[in-house]
Amino acid sequence: MGIPIKIAGIGFKVPDSVITNDDLTKILDTSDEWIRTRTGIEKRHVLSGNETAVEMGIEAAKNALLKSNIDVNSIDYIIAAASLGTHVYPSTACEIQSAIGAVNAVCFDITAACSGFIYAIGIARSFIKSGEAKNVLIVATEGLSRCMDWTDRASCVLFGDGAGAMVLTVSDDTQDDILAIDLKSEGNLGNFIKMPTPGKNCPLVEPNDEPKMFVTMNGKEVYKYVVTKLPSYIENCVSKSGLKMSEIDYLVPHQANMRIIEALEQRLDFDPKNVISNIQNYANTSAASIPIALTEAISQGKMKLPCTAILTGFGAGMTVGTTVVRLREGIA
Numbered sequence: 080m081g082i083p084i085k086i087a088g089i090g091f092k093v094p095d096s097v098i099t100n101d102d103l104t105k106i107l108d109t110s111d112e113w114i115r116t117r118t119g120i121e122k123r124h125v126l127s128g129n130e131t132a133v134e135m136g137i138e139a140a141k142n143a144l145l146k147s148n149i150d151v152n153s154i155d156y157i158i159a160a161a162s163l164g165t166h167v168y169p170s171t172a173c174e175i176q177s178a179i180g181a182v183n184a185v186c187f188d189i190t191a192a193c194s195g196f197i198y199a200i201g202i203a204r205s206f207i208k209s210g211e212a213k214n215v216l217i218v219a220t221e222g223l224s225r226c227m228d229w230t231d232r233a234s235c236v237l238f239g240d241g242a243g244a245m246v247l248t249v250s251d252d253t254q255d256d257i258l259a260i261d262l263k264s265e266g267n268l269g270n271f272i273k274m275p276t277p278g279k280n281c282p283l284v285e286p287n288d289e290p291k292m293f294v295t296m297n298g299k300e301v302y303k304y305v306v307t308k309l310p311s312y313i314e315n316c317v318s319k320s321g322l323k324m325s326e327i328d329y330l331v332p333h334q335a336n337m338r339i340i341e342a343l344e345q346r347l348d349f350d351p352k353n354v355i356s357n358i359q360n361y362a363n364t365s366a367a368s369i370p371i372a373l374t375e376a377i378s379q380g381k382m383k384l385p386c387t388a389i390l391t392g393f394g395a396g397m398t399v400g401t402t403v404v405r406l407r408e409g410i411a
Contacts, residue, residue: 081208083250084257086404087149089411090142091371092135093124093241093361100236107232114236115359119337123239123362125224131165135242136220137178139370143244144179144216146410154181154246155212158202159188160195160219160366162274163226175218184216192272193333193394194262195219195366196243200390200402201260203247218244219366226274228293237336238294239362243370256405258387259320261312263399268304272296272395298336305339305393310346313391313401320403322387324349327403329382333392334358334368355381365394377411384408 099122100111114120126132136159144151157172164171172186191198196219203215220242227235250256275290317324330349332340337358344351355376364371369390376382384406391401 082210083253083255084204084207085248085250086245086256086406086410087248088143088145088147088246089244089370089374090139090146091241091243091367091374092138092142093371094126094130094135096125096127097122098125103236106229107236109232109236117338118237119358120236120362121359124241126222126240132161132163132220132222132240132242133165133171133174135222135240136161136171136175136218136244139220139242139244140175140179140216140218143246147246147248149214149246149248151179151181152183154184154214154216156203156206156215157181157184157186158199158215158217160191160199160217161188162190162192162195162221162223162365164188171220172218181216191366191394191398191400192396193335193363193365193368194392194396194398194400196369197260197390197392197400197402198262198398200245200247200257201262201400204257204260207247207249214246214248216244216246218242219370221365221367223294223365226292226294233298234294234296237363239364241361241364241367241371243367243374245370254405256407258322258403258405259316260402261316261319261400263312265397268397269395270297271300271304271397274395302336302339304397306342306346309391309393309399310343312399313347313389316401316403317389322403326387327389328386329353329355329388331355331369331373331376331388331390333394334361334372335363335393366392368392374411377406382406384410
Protein backbone atom coordinates (compact mmCIF):
# COMPACT_ATOMS: atom_id res chain seq x y z
CA MET A 80 0.00 0.00 0.00
CA GLY A 81 1.24 3.48 -0.79
CA ILE A 82 4.50 4.57 -2.38
CA PRO A 83 7.32 1.98 -2.17
CA ILE A 84 10.38 2.95 -0.12
CA LYS A 85 14.08 2.38 -0.68
CA ILE A 86 16.78 2.28 1.99
CA ALA A 87 19.37 4.33 0.11
CA GLY A 88 22.26 4.63 2.57
CA ILE A 89 23.39 4.02 6.15
CA GLY A 90 26.34 5.21 8.23
CA PHE A 91 27.66 5.55 11.75
CA LYS A 92 30.17 7.38 13.93
CA VAL A 93 31.56 6.71 17.42
CA PRO A 94 34.00 8.73 19.53
CA ASP A 95 37.69 7.89 19.43
CA SER A 96 38.02 7.58 23.21
CA VAL A 97 37.64 4.00 24.45
CA ILE A 98 37.10 2.80 28.01
CA THR A 99 37.75 -0.90 28.65
CA ASN A 100 36.39 -2.97 31.50
CA ASP A 101 39.87 -2.96 33.03
CA ASP A 102 39.83 0.84 32.92
CA LEU A 103 36.61 0.86 34.96
CA THR A 104 38.27 -1.10 37.75
CA LYS A 105 40.19 2.11 38.56
CA ILE A 106 36.97 3.84 39.65
CA LEU A 107 34.60 0.95 40.47
CA ASP A 108 34.59 -2.19 42.57
CA THR A 109 34.30 -4.46 39.56
CA SER A 110 36.34 -6.62 37.17
CA ASP A 111 36.52 -7.42 33.48
CA GLU A 112 35.17 -10.92 34.17
CA TRP A 113 32.23 -9.58 36.23
CA ILE A 114 31.16 -7.23 33.43
CA ARG A 115 31.74 -9.62 30.52
CA THR A 116 29.92 -12.58 32.08
CA ARG A 117 26.85 -10.49 32.93
CA THR A 118 26.65 -8.29 29.84
CA GLY A 119 29.00 -9.46 27.07
CA ILE A 120 30.60 -5.99 27.04
CA GLU A 121 34.39 -5.58 26.84
CA LYS A 122 34.73 -1.89 26.01
CA ARG A 123 32.77 1.20 25.03
CA HIS A 124 33.41 4.47 23.13
CA VAL A 125 32.67 7.66 25.07
CA LEU A 126 32.61 11.39 24.45
CA SER A 127 35.61 13.31 25.76
CA GLY A 128 36.36 16.97 26.31
CA ASN A 129 34.01 19.21 24.33
CA GLU A 130 32.85 16.50 21.90
CA THR A 131 29.08 16.33 21.49
CA ALA A 132 26.36 13.93 20.43
CA VAL A 133 25.38 16.38 17.71
CA GLU A 134 28.88 16.20 16.19
CA MET A 135 28.63 12.40 16.05
CA GLY A 136 25.20 12.70 14.45
CA ILE A 137 26.54 15.07 11.81
CA GLU A 138 29.28 12.63 10.79
CA ALA A 139 26.90 9.66 10.74
CA ALA A 140 24.50 11.68 8.58
CA LYS A 141 27.25 12.62 6.15
CA ASN A 142 28.32 8.98 5.85
CA ALA A 143 24.76 7.83 5.13
CA LEU A 144 24.17 10.62 2.60
CA LEU A 145 27.41 9.75 0.80
CA LYS A 146 26.24 6.16 0.33
CA SER A 147 22.75 7.25 -0.73
CA ASN A 148 23.91 9.48 -3.61
CA ILE A 149 21.08 11.85 -2.70
CA ASP A 150 21.73 15.59 -2.81
CA VAL A 151 21.51 17.15 0.64
CA ASN A 152 19.23 19.87 -0.77
CA SER A 153 16.70 17.16 -1.64
CA ILE A 154 16.21 16.04 1.97
CA ASP A 155 12.62 16.84 2.97
CA TYR A 156 12.78 15.81 6.63
CA ILE A 157 15.45 15.19 9.24
CA ILE A 158 14.28 13.10 12.20
CA ALA A 159 16.68 12.78 15.13
CA ALA A 160 16.26 10.09 17.77
CA ALA A 161 18.24 11.43 20.71
CA SER A 162 17.73 10.84 24.42
CA LEU A 163 20.09 13.66 25.28
CA GLY A 164 21.02 16.19 22.62
CA THR A 165 23.57 18.93 23.11
CA HIS A 166 20.70 21.34 23.77
CA VAL A 167 17.04 21.04 24.68
CA TYR A 168 16.62 23.52 21.86
CA PRO A 169 17.60 24.06 19.15
CA SER A 170 16.75 20.43 18.41
CA THR A 171 19.44 17.95 17.47
CA ALA A 172 17.81 17.66 14.03
CA CYS A 173 18.03 21.42 13.48
CA GLU A 174 21.68 21.47 14.50
CA ILE A 175 22.43 18.63 12.07
CA GLN A 176 20.51 20.46 9.34
CA SER A 177 22.64 23.57 9.83
CA ALA A 178 25.90 21.61 9.73
CA ILE A 179 25.17 19.60 6.59
CA GLY A 180 23.34 22.37 4.71
CA ALA A 181 20.01 20.57 4.30
CA VAL A 182 18.25 23.91 3.93
CA ASN A 183 14.97 22.48 2.62
CA ALA A 184 14.45 19.93 5.40
CA VAL A 185 11.83 20.09 8.14
CA CYS A 186 13.55 19.04 11.36
CA PHE A 187 12.44 17.57 14.66
CA ASP A 188 13.54 15.21 17.44
CA ILE A 189 11.76 12.23 18.95
CA THR A 190 12.32 10.53 22.30
CA ALA A 191 11.71 6.81 22.45
CA ALA A 192 15.01 5.87 24.12
CA CYS A 193 16.56 2.70 22.70
CA SER A 194 13.59 2.14 20.36
CA GLY A 195 14.01 5.60 18.83
CA PHE A 196 15.63 4.52 15.57
CA ILE A 197 12.77 2.13 14.74
CA TYR A 198 10.18 4.73 15.75
CA ALA A 199 11.89 7.20 13.39
CA ILE A 200 11.72 4.67 10.56
CA GLY A 201 7.99 4.35 11.21
CA ILE A 202 7.47 8.12 11.01
CA ALA A 203 9.62 8.47 7.88
CA ARG A 204 7.79 5.57 6.26
CA SER A 205 4.46 7.30 6.79
CA PHE A 206 5.75 10.56 5.29
CA ILE A 207 7.03 8.83 2.16
CA LYS A 208 4.15 6.43 1.63
CA SER A 209 1.63 9.26 1.89
CA GLY A 210 3.53 11.38 -0.65
CA GLU A 211 4.37 14.03 1.97
CA ALA A 212 8.11 13.47 1.44
CA LYS A 213 10.49 11.88 -1.05
CA ASN A 214 13.69 11.82 1.00
CA VAL A 215 14.04 11.49 4.77
CA LEU A 216 17.24 11.45 6.81
CA ILE A 217 17.08 9.61 10.16
CA VAL A 218 19.82 10.18 12.72
CA ALA A 219 20.08 8.38 16.06
CA THR A 220 22.77 9.92 18.24
CA GLU A 221 23.39 9.27 21.93
CA GLY A 222 25.85 10.66 24.47
CA LEU A 223 24.58 8.82 27.53
CA SER A 224 28.02 8.59 29.15
CA ARG A 225 27.27 12.09 30.44
CA CYS A 226 24.12 10.83 32.20
CA MET A 227 25.74 8.00 34.11
CA ASP A 228 26.34 7.75 37.82
CA TRP A 229 29.94 6.60 37.52
CA THR A 230 29.85 5.20 41.07
CA ASP A 231 27.02 2.78 40.20
CA ARG A 232 28.53 -0.34 38.65
CA ALA A 233 25.10 -1.80 37.91
CA SER A 234 24.35 0.87 35.30
CA CYS A 235 27.42 2.81 34.18
CA VAL A 236 29.22 -0.25 32.77
CA LEU A 237 26.35 -0.85 30.33
CA PHE A 238 26.41 2.24 28.13
CA GLY A 239 28.54 3.81 25.42
CA ASP A 240 28.18 6.72 22.99
CA GLY A 241 27.61 6.67 19.25
CA ALA A 242 25.47 7.70 16.30
CA GLY A 243 23.88 5.96 13.32
CA ALA A 244 21.98 7.29 10.32
CA MET A 245 19.77 6.07 7.48
CA VAL A 246 18.43 7.73 4.32
CA LEU A 247 15.01 6.62 3.10
CA THR A 248 13.73 7.62 -0.31
CA VAL A 249 11.07 6.78 -2.89
CA SER A 250 11.95 3.48 -4.51
CA ASP A 251 13.07 3.67 -8.13
CA ASP A 252 11.47 0.27 -8.76
CA THR A 253 8.44 -1.54 -7.38
CA GLN A 254 10.31 -3.09 -4.47
CA ASP A 255 9.48 -1.79 -1.00
CA ASP A 256 12.38 -2.11 1.44
CA ILE A 257 10.25 -1.55 4.55
CA LEU A 258 8.11 -4.69 4.51
CA ALA A 259 6.43 -4.22 7.89
CA ILE A 260 6.76 -2.24 11.10
CA ASP A 261 5.31 -2.75 14.57
CA LEU A 262 5.54 -0.21 17.40
CA LYS A 263 4.49 -0.69 21.03
CA SER A 264 4.36 1.57 24.10
CA GLU A 265 3.61 0.50 27.68
CA GLY A 266 3.82 3.62 29.81
CA ASN A 267 2.69 1.76 32.92
CA LEU A 268 6.16 0.16 32.95
CA GLY A 269 7.99 3.49 32.73
CA ASN A 270 9.59 3.02 36.12
CA PHE A 271 11.82 0.23 34.74
CA ILE A 272 14.22 2.75 33.14
CA LYS A 273 14.31 6.41 34.10
CA MET A 274 16.33 9.57 33.55
CA PRO A 275 14.89 12.64 35.31
CA THR A 276 15.24 16.23 34.13
CA PRO A 277 16.96 18.47 36.70
CA GLY A 278 15.66 21.91 37.56
CA LYS A 279 14.94 24.34 40.39
CA ASN A 280 11.64 25.86 41.40
CA CYS A 281 11.20 29.62 41.27
CA PRO A 282 12.62 31.14 44.51
CA LEU A 283 9.20 32.70 45.23
CA VAL A 284 7.69 29.26 45.92
CA GLU A 285 8.63 26.23 48.01
CA PRO A 286 11.93 24.62 46.91
CA ASN A 287 11.71 21.25 45.19
CA ASP A 288 13.83 18.15 45.48
CA GLU A 289 16.31 18.58 42.64
CA PRO A 290 16.85 15.27 40.85
CA LYS A 291 20.21 14.33 39.41
CA MET A 292 20.21 13.59 35.68
CA PHE A 293 21.34 9.95 35.98
CA VAL A 294 20.01 6.90 34.20
CA THR A 295 18.57 4.31 36.59
CA MET A 296 17.35 0.89 35.56
CA ASN A 297 15.74 -2.19 37.04
CA GLY A 298 17.72 -4.70 35.03
CA LYS A 299 15.85 -7.79 36.21
CA GLU A 300 12.46 -6.38 35.24
CA VAL A 301 13.75 -5.17 31.86
CA TYR A 302 15.18 -8.62 31.11
CA LYS A 303 11.94 -10.33 32.14
CA TYR A 304 9.85 -7.96 30.03
CA VAL A 305 11.99 -8.29 26.90
CA VAL A 306 12.39 -12.07 26.85
CA THR A 307 8.70 -12.57 27.67
CA LYS A 308 7.10 -10.11 25.24
CA LEU A 309 9.55 -9.23 22.46
CA PRO A 310 9.59 -12.63 20.70
CA SER A 311 5.82 -12.49 20.07
CA TYR A 312 6.08 -8.87 18.88
CA ILE A 313 8.81 -9.89 16.42
CA GLU A 314 6.81 -12.86 15.16
CA ASN A 315 3.78 -10.58 14.65
CA CYS A 316 5.85 -8.14 12.59
CA VAL A 317 7.27 -10.94 10.45
CA SER A 318 3.73 -12.18 9.84
CA LYS A 319 2.65 -8.68 8.77
CA SER A 320 5.52 -8.62 6.26
CA GLY A 321 4.12 -11.62 4.41
CA LEU A 322 7.31 -13.60 5.05
CA LYS A 323 8.00 -16.62 7.24
CA MET A 324 10.67 -16.58 9.94
CA SER A 325 12.63 -19.10 7.86
CA GLU A 326 12.78 -16.53 5.05
CA ILE A 327 14.52 -13.92 7.21
CA ASP A 328 18.28 -13.88 6.69
CA TYR A 329 19.43 -11.84 9.70
CA LEU A 330 18.30 -10.57 13.08
CA VAL A 331 19.75 -7.21 14.18
CA PRO A 332 18.63 -6.59 17.78
CA HIS A 333 19.21 -3.63 20.05
CA GLN A 334 22.59 -4.12 21.72
CA ALA A 335 21.57 -3.92 25.39
CA ASN A 336 22.89 -7.12 26.94
CA MET A 337 24.32 -10.30 25.46
CA ARG A 338 22.12 -12.43 27.71
CA ILE A 339 19.03 -10.80 26.22
CA ILE A 340 20.31 -11.31 22.67
CA GLU A 341 20.99 -15.00 23.39
CA ALA A 342 17.53 -15.40 24.94
CA LEU A 343 15.95 -13.94 21.79
CA GLU A 344 17.94 -16.37 19.63
CA GLN A 345 16.60 -19.31 21.62
CA ARG A 346 12.97 -18.18 21.79
CA LEU A 347 12.86 -17.36 18.08
CA ASP A 348 14.89 -20.46 17.17
CA PHE A 349 17.18 -18.20 15.15
CA ASP A 350 20.62 -19.40 14.06
CA PRO A 351 23.20 -17.52 16.21
CA LYS A 352 25.44 -17.18 13.14
CA ASN A 353 22.82 -14.90 11.61
CA VAL A 354 22.26 -12.75 14.69
CA ILE A 355 24.26 -9.52 14.46
CA SER A 356 25.94 -8.36 17.65
CA ASN A 357 28.81 -5.98 18.39
CA ILE A 358 27.94 -5.20 22.00
CA GLN A 359 31.39 -6.33 23.11
CA ASN A 360 32.99 -3.33 21.40
CA TYR A 361 30.40 -0.57 21.83
CA ALA A 362 28.14 -1.48 24.80
CA ASN A 363 24.59 -0.09 24.76
CA THR A 364 24.47 3.02 22.57
CA SER A 365 20.70 3.31 22.99
CA ALA A 366 18.87 4.42 19.80
CA ALA A 367 22.15 4.31 17.85
CA SER A 368 22.92 0.66 18.56
CA ILE A 369 20.91 -0.87 15.69
CA PRO A 370 22.25 1.37 12.87
CA ILE A 371 25.79 1.03 14.25
CA ALA A 372 25.53 -2.78 14.33
CA LEU A 373 23.86 -2.88 10.92
CA THR A 374 26.36 -0.61 9.17
CA GLU A 375 29.40 -2.31 10.68
CA ALA A 376 28.14 -5.82 9.89
CA ILE A 377 27.52 -4.94 6.25
CA SER A 378 30.86 -3.11 5.93
CA GLN A 379 32.71 -6.10 7.40
CA GLY A 380 30.92 -8.62 5.18
CA LYS A 381 29.07 -10.29 8.06
CA MET A 382 25.79 -9.61 6.26
CA LYS A 383 25.59 -10.66 2.62
CA LEU A 384 23.52 -8.33 0.45
CA PRO A 385 20.85 -8.34 -0.84
CA CYS A 386 19.07 -9.85 2.15
CA THR A 387 16.11 -9.60 4.49
CA ALA A 388 16.53 -8.61 8.14
CA ILE A 389 14.62 -7.97 11.34
CA LEU A 390 15.61 -4.78 13.16
CA THR A 391 14.21 -4.70 16.69
CA GLY A 392 14.71 -2.40 19.66
CA PHE A 393 13.32 -1.91 23.15
CA GLY A 394 13.85 0.74 25.77
CA ALA A 395 12.56 3.16 28.33
CA GLY A 396 8.90 3.93 28.22
CA MET A 397 8.64 0.96 27.92
CA THR A 398 8.85 1.19 24.14
CA VAL A 399 9.37 -1.53 21.53
CA GLY A 400 9.92 -1.18 17.80
CA THR A 401 10.40 -3.88 15.17
CA THR A 402 10.68 -3.65 11.40
CA VAL A 403 11.30 -6.19 8.64
CA VAL A 404 13.44 -4.76 5.86
CA ARG A 405 15.05 -5.63 2.56
CA LEU A 406 18.66 -4.46 2.27
CA ARG A 407 20.19 -3.76 -1.13
CA GLU A 408 23.81 -3.79 -2.23
CA GLY A 409 25.76 -0.55 -1.86
CA ILE A 410 23.94 0.95 1.13
CA ALA A 411 26.96 0.88 3.48
